[in-house]
Amino acid sequence: ATFLSLSLKDESDTRQLAEDLAAILKPGDLLCLSGDLGAGKSTFSRALIRNMAGDPDLEVPSPTFTLVQPYDLPRLPLAHFDLYRLEEPEEIEELGLEEILEDSAALIEWPEMAKDLLPESALWLQFRHGRDEDTRQVEFYSEDPEWEKRISATLE
Ligand code: ADP
Numbered sequence: 001a002t003f004l005s006l007s008l009k010d011e012s013d014t015r016q017l018a019e020d021l022a023a024i025l026k027p028g029d030l031l032c033l034s035g036d037l038g039a040g041k042s043t044f045s046r047a048l049i050r051n052m053a054g055d056p057d058l059e060v061p062s063p064t065f066t067l068v069q070p071y072d073l074p075r076l077p078l079a080h081f082d083l084y085r086l087e088e089p090e091e092i093e094e095l096g097l098e099e100i101l102e103d104s105a106a107l108i109e110w111p112e113m114a115k116d117l118l119p120e121s122a123l124w125l126q127f128r129h130g131r132d133e134d135t136r137q138v139e140f141y142s143e144d145p146e147w148e149k150r151i152s153a154t155l156e
């Protein structure tokens with residue numbers, strides 16, 4: 001169920017949210033980033049990965065063709081998925097998500113391409129365009145009640 005809806009007034013709010021979540025990620029955490037083209041999934045992912053890398057200029061390519069890009073980051077490894085070009089949901093198993101989550105965190109853009117095969121422990125963030133060009137709304141939901149506790153302890 002949805003447990004939080006946030007208004008992001010501009011891109012820096014999106015980056016701040018990514019940094020706030022970066023601080024609490026641990027092995028096994030999966031963030032599923034939903035939203036239309038341009039909603040901010042990649043902007044969020046880039047900010048989160050750069051923050052965890054401690055490098056604001058790190059190249060963070062969209063793994064559109066490779067489908068997954070692993071990062072060996074100082075605090076914990078993280079895998080960045082983009083499932084836009086997934087041909088069938090079962091392909092997610094070949095990409096090794098389950099093994100990755102044994103010791104890493106993961107972000108997935110276009111998660112609905114493999115929706116029924118993703119773990120219920122995932123936190124889903126639904127990004128939507130707002131009224132103005134730079135505003136966004138993000139809704140948080142998860143089947144796992146732990147996320148609501150962790151998120152409310154982190155965001156103010
Ligand atoms: P997606 O990966 O969801 O397709 P991107 O992150 O690639 O989206 O693109 C979002 C675009 O919208 C970028 O050009 C970014 O500069 C712009 N933008 C404007 N306001 C925001 C905001 N509040 N959050 C995220 N991106 C924003």
Ligand code: MG
Pocket residue numbers: 041042043062109
């Ligand atoms: Mg994208």
